[in-house]
Amino acid sequence: MSRRHPAAPAAVTSPRRYRRWVMPACALLIMVSLGVLVWLGEGGGPVLPAASGTAAAIGPARPAHASAEIATTVSALPPEEQRLGVWLQGRYGSKLAHPYWRLQVIESLKRYLMEKYPNDWLARLKAMLKLFFPADYEQLTASLDALESYNAWLAEIKQSMTFSSKEERLRATWDKRLQLFGEDAKVIWQAQLKQEKVEAALQQLDTPGLPLSTKVDRYVQTLVDIYGNAATNPDKSHPVQQMEGLLALNTVQDQLHSLPPERRQEELHHLRSALGLDAEAVKRWDELDAERAQRAAAGASYMQERAALAKQYEGEALQLQIQALQNRKFGPEEAQYIRNEEETGFYRYQERQQIGIN
Structure with missing residues (x-):
């Protein structure tokens, strides 16, 4: 029986989840799924799991x-x-x-x-x-x-x-x-030691001089060296967090954005397969990537048209034009979420899409 893995499209396309794709990439470097993490908290102390029950x-x-x-x-x-x-x-x-x-x-x-x-x-x-x-x-x-x-x-x-x-x-x-x-x-802090090794490896990989395929191979080998074969067994690890650990690097994003769609897909396949995802899971990720790309393109178009309207209108007239644009681009329900966000100063489509993440 084929294994199923996280990130079903419906879970990502929910309006409230859109906020995730513009958050800082560093927040995704967590890797805690590979073991019970006893981490250096804000004050540097041991964060011990609560004795539930x-x-x-x-x-x-x-x-x-x-x-x-x-x-x-x-x-x-x-x-x-x-x-x-x-x-x-x-x-x-x-x-x-x-x-x-x-x-x-x-x-x-x-x-x-x-x-x-x-x-x-x-x-x-x-x-x-x-x-x-x-x-x-x-x-x-x-x-x-x-x-x-x-x-x-x-x-x-x-x-x-x-x-x-x-x-x-x-x-x-x-x-x-x-x-x-x-x-x-x-x-006592064994999990943190492992996390630090992963982060050190990621820092070394965050350079534009290395081919993307080389980064993938070195990253996956680092995970195996630290966590053993469980690192490439999706039933024993969390491949979503593992993938994001590498994909969140600035140079990796630069490389992905510079590639034509076919080559970009090949590199994403390389990473996902190396982490143990089967063909069915990789296909679902392809579908999700396509949805995200379409959403990012719509968002980029919206921001361009919004900027153009701001040069032509002002005050209440501008707001009416922007609302009409939002409704046309995203539909009334999603447009309302976007308006609520923008009233607080948050513009979800202002940041560059993180390919493979959002």
Whole structure:
């Protein structure tokens, strides 16, 4: 049976989705689909996936005041916290040899306890770690201490330190991670390391001197080197994001725009086939490319005619002429979306089309 892949034309041609094709290309370089990404967020901290199901497992949190005494046995804990501990044992108990999952346990408990016991959450956190994970307690507290030091450092640099570039900040962040977590840092932020390798490869490919076919081959080989054969298996990866990673490069877009339609299609086929899409999927992409090209041509024509009207009319007369043009070019429903956008200063057809993306 043929595999089906994303990007059915109906999903792209919905009016509200048009906004996507004029957004900055850098927003598309995400590649997060190739693994659970523990990423350097706005503040540089670890963004750990939320422990989904926690609230359902323990029930709604109830307000409580900090107690002078901290339970030293499981039975002394409130029932709600006993249930939380049992849930964490079942979810993470067998994974605590891995430093990433140790941080998951810590973060799950920390979020809960900080809200319920804002005055002594840290002492309670350590006590609960000891009660529910005695065999892993030393490693967990070491990870906790490292994480708290790391978070304190992030808060400090946010307030008092500046970096001359994103690269300098990233180097400083990695230095601090390695200082606090040792080699475990490379395991905890393994997904980010892979992402950084992909981005470094893309930077090297973003040059007009390389033929487009060479860029495709080198890019796909980079993905395979980093992620293994899953990178070219659409059932195990997200080929849409993978394609956009390369296609969003400025020099790649320049090359695609410079090619005649037949050669452009060949290059897009090359990329899509190299990423594992079958003939049926490639054909659907061809159909989508044709729709996008038609839409881009209509948009370019609209902007030219709109500019010409602005030279002939002004005020209310100009607005009436533009509305008539919009209705004629796009139909009444889509024209209204365009008018609403333009009232906010957004002109969807002002930017160059990103071939293969929008």
